[in-house]
Amino acid sequence: MKKCAFLSMDSLEDFVCYDHLLNEPLARRGWQVREISWRAEQVDWNQFEAVIIRSPWDYQQDPNAFFKTLEDINRSSARLENKLELVEWNIDKTYLRDLEQQGIEIVPSLWRAKFDRQEWELFFEELGTDEIIIKPTISAGADDTYRLTREDKADYAEKLTAIFADRPFIVQPFMPNILSEGEFSLFYFGDSYSHTILKTPKKDDFRVQEEHGGRLQLVEPEKKLLATGQEILELIHPDPLYTRIDLVRTAQNTFALMELELIEPSLYFNMDPESPERFARVFDEWMN
CATH class of the missing domain: 3.30.470.20 (ATP-grasp fold, B domain)
Incomplete structure (x- = not known):
């Protein structure tokens, strides 16, 4: 059997994940799947033909450590998918x-290095909207994502100042x-x-x-x-x-x-019963 790892997180208890639906169609093509947390230490990535990034949904808590794991995998004989250079580009919403x-x-966007409450009205004016979304440029799962109106300044300005004191963020109009x-x-x-x-x-x-x-x-x-x-x-x-x-x-x-x-x-994969088979077929061809 060829070996493939799914890069995950320590526990998916609070999340909904459907990657197990790939196990059977991959097994029929000679692939044995093992799920490994990206935080796991002393993993010999050389034992796998491929490592597929699948559900490390807490990586935004420590992106530097996440990248160290990806770099370790990339230096091994295993193929990292998606590729490291794609991850490096895609991890920041820029x-x-x-x-x-x-x-x-794209949804109209403003980019800022840190939050300045003096810009509050400017966000709404530049985007021509009465509701905005503010979120980090590096985030996942809607973490630290806020939907705000002009009237929310008193309640949120201090909180946003603390969250984005040294953390780049993006401002977009809320799309009705x-x-x-x-x-x-x-x-x-x-x-x-x-x-x-x-x-x-x-x-x-x-x-x-x-x-x-x-x-x-x-x-x-x-x-x-x-x-x-x-x-x-x-x-x-x-x-x-x-x-x-x-x-x-x-x-x-x-x-x-x-x-x-x-x-x-x-x-x-739960939404389309044929999708696990499609993925397994493409992946098997991808690796050959």
Whole structure:
């Protein structure tokens, strides 16, 4: 049996993970899977043909240590997927600027190195909105993500000053279609499209993650949505083993990129029963 490791975290007890659905289709192709925490010490990565980054959903707590593990894997004989240079680019949301410069429509964004309460009104004015989202440029799972109005300054300015004292962040307008329609996630394995899901937040929330009560449904993507996803996919180099592209419909009926997930996205294998088989087939071909 060929050996493959799924890079995870110490405990997934508070998370929803579907990677176990890959075990059987991979086994049929001669792959034995082992789940290993990225924090585990003294791991001989040379024993694996491949290490796939899957569910290290606490890496943002110590990105330097996370990168040390990835560099150790990269120095071994195992193939790291997605590749280290993709992770280095994708881990900071400034990658959105790179894609925007290549013609991709993103959710309008302001970038700041630290929070200054004097800029509060400017955020709303520059973005032309009454509601904003503030989040770190390095984050996962909606950690330290805030939806705010102009009137929230008194309640949040001090808190945001502390959180972003030396931590870069991004400011975006809140996209109302997140509530009225939802956020689309398109999934690709290699250069092959797999499936699309629509994520909507629970009542009185804006976060679409399952851990925050978000609702999911498998949908058939319209042509414009697929075309936008394909345009983004073709700009990613080197080629990723897996890609998740999160898009939201704009007021102009276009699709704006919210996130390009190349590090540890949930691939929602539970939503499309054929998707684990697709992934296993692509991965097996990828490694040959």
